[in-house]
Amino acid sequence: MFKQGPARAATHKLIFENSPENWQNGFPIGNGMFGGLVYQPEETVMEVAFTRNNHWRHNLKKWDRLTLSEMREIEKNAPGTLADRLAGEKRGKIEPCFKPGGRLRIMLDEFGGAPASYLFDRHQELDLEKGEVTGGYELCGKAMERVTIADQTSDVIATYIKDTFLHPAQINTYLSYTQRIELYRLYDPDVVVHSIGVTDGGVAYIEFGFGEELRTIIAFKVSGVVWHTPVVMGCSVSVEIDLDYINATGPQDYTVYQTMIVSEDGSGDLLAQAEAVLNRAEARGFEAIRQDNAAYWRSFWEQSGVALANPALEALYYNSLYQYGAQSRGDVAPALFGLWNAERSAPWCGRYTGDINVAMYCWPLAPINHPEMLECMFKTIERWIPVVREETRKTYEVDGLRFPAGCGLRGEETAPSMYRLMSCASGFYMDFYRKAAAYYPDKTQWRDRIFPVMLDAARFYVALADRDDKGQLRFGPSWSPEQGAIPAWNSNNDLGLIKPLWEAVVKMAAELGIENADVTKIAELLEEFPAYPQMDGEFIDSASEKGRTQLCHPGYLACVIPGDDVDADSELAPVAHKTLLEHLDHTCRKPLAGKIGSGCDLTWGWMLAAAVRLRDKQFANIMLKDVGLCDFVKSNAMFSYIGGRVFKSIEEKRRGYDVPDTQPHSLLGQPGCVKARDYGMIMVQSAGGFVFSLLETMLQSHKNQIKLFPCVLDVCGSAVSFHELKAEGGLTVSGAWSNGAVKYFKLQCGPYAYCGSLRWFDQPDAAELVCASGKVLKKVADGTFELDLQPGEVIEWGDPACACTVPEHAAGIKSYADGIAFDYGRKGTYY
Numbered sequence: 001m002f003k004q005g006p007a008r009a010a011t012h013k014l015i016f017e018n019s020p021e022n023w024q025n026g027f028p029i030g031n032g033m034f035g036g037l038v039y040q041p042e043e044t045v046m047e048v049a050f051t052r053n054n055h056w057r058h059n060l061k062k063w064d065r066l067t068l069s070e071m072r073e074i075e076k077n078a079p080g081t082l083a084d085r086l087a088g089e090k091r092g093k094i095e096p097c098f099k100p101g102g103r104l105r106i107m108l109d110e111f112g113g114a115p116a117s118y119l120f121d122r123h124q125e126l127d128l129e130k131g132e133v134t135g136g137y138e139l140c141g142k143a144m145e146r147v148t149i150a151d152q153t154s155d156v157i158a159t160y161i162k163d164t165f166l167h168p169a170q171i172n173t174y175l176s177y178t179q180r181i182e183l184y185r186l187y188d189p190d191v192v193v194h195s196i197g198v199t200d201g202g203v204a205y206i207e208f209g210f211g212e213e214l215r216t217i218i219a220f221k222v223s224g225v226v227w228h229t230p231v232v233m234g235c236s237v238s239v240e241i242d243l244d245y246i247n248a249t250g251p252q253d254y255t256v257y258q259t260m261i262v263s264e265d266g267s268g269d270l271l272a273q274a275e276a277v278l279n280r281a282e283a284r285g286f287e288a289i290r291q292d293n294a295a296y297w298r299s300f301w302e303q304s305g306v307a308l309a310n311p312a313l314e315a316l317y318y319n320s321l322y323q324y325g326a327q328s329r330g331d332v333a334p335a336l337f338g339l340w341n342a343e344r345s346a347p348w349c350g351r352y353t354g355d356i357n358v359a360m361y362c363w364p365l366a367p368i369n370h371p372e373m374l375e376c377m378f379k380t381i382e383r384w385i386p387v388v389r390e391e392t393r394k395t396y397e398v399d400g401l402r403f404p405a406g407c408g409l410r411g412e413e414t415a416p417s418m419y420r421l422m423s424c425a426s427g428f429y430m431d432f433y434r435k436a437a438a439y440y441p442d443k444t445q446w447r448d449r450i451f452p453v454m455l456d457a458a459r460f461y462v463a464l465a466d467r468d469d470k471g472q473l474r475f476g477p478s479w480s481p482e483q484g485a486i487p488a489w490n491s492n493n494d495l496g497l498i499k500p501l502w503e504a505v506v507k508m509a510a511e512l513g514i515e516n517a518d519v520t521k522i523a524e525l526l527e528e529f530p531a532y533p534q535m536d537g538e539f540i541d542s543a544s545e546k547g548r549t550q551l552c553h554p555g556y557l558a559c560v561i562p563g564d565d566v567d568a569d570s571e572l573a574p575v576a577h578k579t580l581l582e583h584l585d586h587t588c589r590k591p592l593a594g595k596i597g598s599g600c601d602l603t604w605g606w607m608l609a610a611a612v613r614l615r616d617k618q619f620a621n622i623m624l625k626d627v628g629l630c631d632f633v634k635s636n637a638m639f640s641y642i643g644g645r646v647f648k649s650i651e652e653k654r655r656g657y658d659v660p661d662t663q664p665h666s667l668l669g670q671p672g673c674v675k676a677r678d679y680g681m682i683m684v685q686s687a688g689g690f691v692f693s694l695l696e697t698m699l700q701s702h703k704n705q706i707k708l709f710p711c712v713l714d715v716c717g718s719a720v721s722f723h724e725l726k727a728e729g730g731l732t733v734s735g736a737w738s739n740g741a742v743k744y745f746k747l748q749c750g751p752y753a754y755c756g757s758l759r760w761f762d763q764p765d766a767a768e769l770v771c772a773s774g775k776v777l778k779k780v781a782d783g784t785f786e787l788d789l790q791p792g793e794v795i796e797w798g799d800p801a802c803a804c805t806v807p808e809h810a811a812g813i814k815s816y817a818d819g820i821a822f823d824y825g826r827k828g829t830y831y
Helices: 005-010 068-077 082-087 270-284 286-301 311-327 357-365 371-396 417-421 425-439 443-464 492-512 517-526 573-586 603-613 617-632 650-656 664-668 674-678 684-698
Strands: 014-016 027-030 034-039 044-052 102-107 119-127 132-139 142-150 156-166 177-184 192-198 203-209 215-223 227-233 236-243 253-263 305-308 465-467 473-475 478-480 483-488 705-708 719-727 731-738 741-748 754-760 768-770 776-781 784-789 794-798
Touching: 005 286, 005 305, 005 311, 027 119, 027 132, 027 142, 027 311, 034 142, 034 156, 044 142, 044 156, 044 253, 068 082, 082 417, 082 483, 102 156, 102 253, 132 286, 142 286, 156 270, 156 286, 177 203, 177 215, 192 227, 192 236, 203 236, 203 270, 215 270, 253 270, 270 286, 286 311, 305 311, 305 684, 311 684, 357 371, 357 425, 357 603, 357 684, 371 425, 371 443, 417 478, 417 483, 425 443, 425 492, 443 465, 443 492, 443 517, 473 492, 478 492, 492 517, 573 603, 603 617, 603 684, 617 684, 684 719, 705 731, 705 741
Parallel strands: 705 754
Antiparallel strands: 014 119, 027 034, 034 044, 044 102, 102 177, 119 132, 132 142, 142 156, 156 253, 177 236, 192 203, 203 215, 215 253, 227 236, 305 719, 465 473, 478 483, 719 731, 731 741, 741 794, 754 784, 768 776, 776 784
């Protein structure tokens, strides 16, 4: 338990002195499955844009695809024509799409149909410790504060609003105010409204669907004040409430409860269910829900944590972890945008993108020591398996699992033409399985849930294995995500994922005592596994290329991250390092002119993680500080899906967009000022790349070695510590580092014995380490010590008083570093 966790989270309130006016810059709330963003547009008290992770339009027109044998035949007999044949595969334009639920807004006070008085102030905060958004506004004659929370035990968002100031002229006069509360959806041509209105019991609702079996209801109820004058118009329903200052003796207050129920098969009386949910919430009352919510988040923060000398970077970590907790604890994992999208239809259909986006979201799930978050990804993949198995059998002619490059909640392939040729998705999704098995070892779980799926995915890659004209093993036809030859053979992106998957399957089979022909075949193929294609001392996209090419993704670094095959100690480290340093020189997604950067949504996080794994502190610092923080982070501690700059004039902006030889959509999608960045959409993988990379600077555990503080970055500050993180082998690890020296570490063994080594970096030479228990860790190499632990064994080294090297930071708006245009929070009051 990290007892200081809640206190550290409490110091990182996200403060906007002037409330966010757009949903893209709103503050997140959620119960792991249902939630959204809180913000305050002009003329409103507040607004919530909300949805649920299983809210999908499923329509998909299936189409006939070339089979693996047909593609190989085409490539053999008519080389160079496969891309055209794939493009000829006809499909419908409609595909599965993630959908918002709706929006609830409370309009500013009115007096007799006119504005009550002028707005003087508005503000908003996110209290991470308690998991609640607070805010307020001030008019000439009154002020109100609000608190919005997501109930952790039901799909209810509750907002409590109360007066905190009343001018004497406001009370017992003719100044009675009204507010209108509206539930609405943006225009969406897919929507069919089944029913809309307000019940006699005061439940305002919209029941709708998308022309298929799924049905959804969104609803709200007001408690504590009189409601009247219901209005239904289009896809909007609203009621008016009275704030009766004529007869009031003091402040007014009320609560709004809202819910969303999704029936995936269209069954059930949704209105009756919504009424029951809202009535139960009202009976519990806001304070009871608030206390239960705060208790949940208190226990959440006690599970693990970090301490960084850089207060803003520490705040960004805790805020990112909070975002994970708010949307990653249900039966469905977040897709491309998670709960943080309020467009009528999510861009790119909000799909599960299997080439890297969802995979990067998964990267921190194992080390953060929140095993409850693993379940949503397991359950989502398990939803897909029946459809994926059928499509794999039909298209790839093997009883295996070839996961799609893009899909909706049902797992049906949505990627067209050459995109559906990509073969890396099974490797990316199985990296999640591999890490879950390694960090949380449980042989029953391995046997029943993990190994069968990994074996089926491995079997797909056996089918993808082929021989070239020299008899050498190769994999294809495939395509590296969004780049390179079509078809590609031995794509580095594929190889860097297939190899660790196959190795894990063979190792797990041995530990489980499983022997079968598939495992034997995989072990044999591993003996002749192809080398990662390279030329001139750097990796190239695939064996089908003749050298360096223009690239979108750094996928040829998959052998480093997430594949774990190449690191700073590997023979291939110089090749990987040169590849890393020179990638931005030949990307076709260039940044705006004038500085290092990337015009890609996922590149900076991937390169940051690879730089940390290769222990290049200088380049990793550049990726985090000069790219991630400078170009991507927003005022609300989320990351814009694509980076940009902050220009000071139209002339400077036009020069910045003068970038030759780049993808037009990438260039023109990059924001050029602070406000534009704050309006940028949020993809969930960016927080994943950041959190994972930050943890890896302090703790790495691949290849049976615990590495302590292998790559602490300057931007983190002179002191850092981590607490109760998970490591491969099932270990729970804490450690502290200050001014270049390791001050403390603690390791607790999991349910199985651990036999490996412990390594630290740039420390004075020591022949042995004597732990507090008297256990001696013998030196086996420079900075490396034997580490043999029995199940449940705990060892400590150093002074426990130094376990947390950084005092708690002061609350407030925080600056990341000089030259970063965005703070953690936003300064500048409304007035």
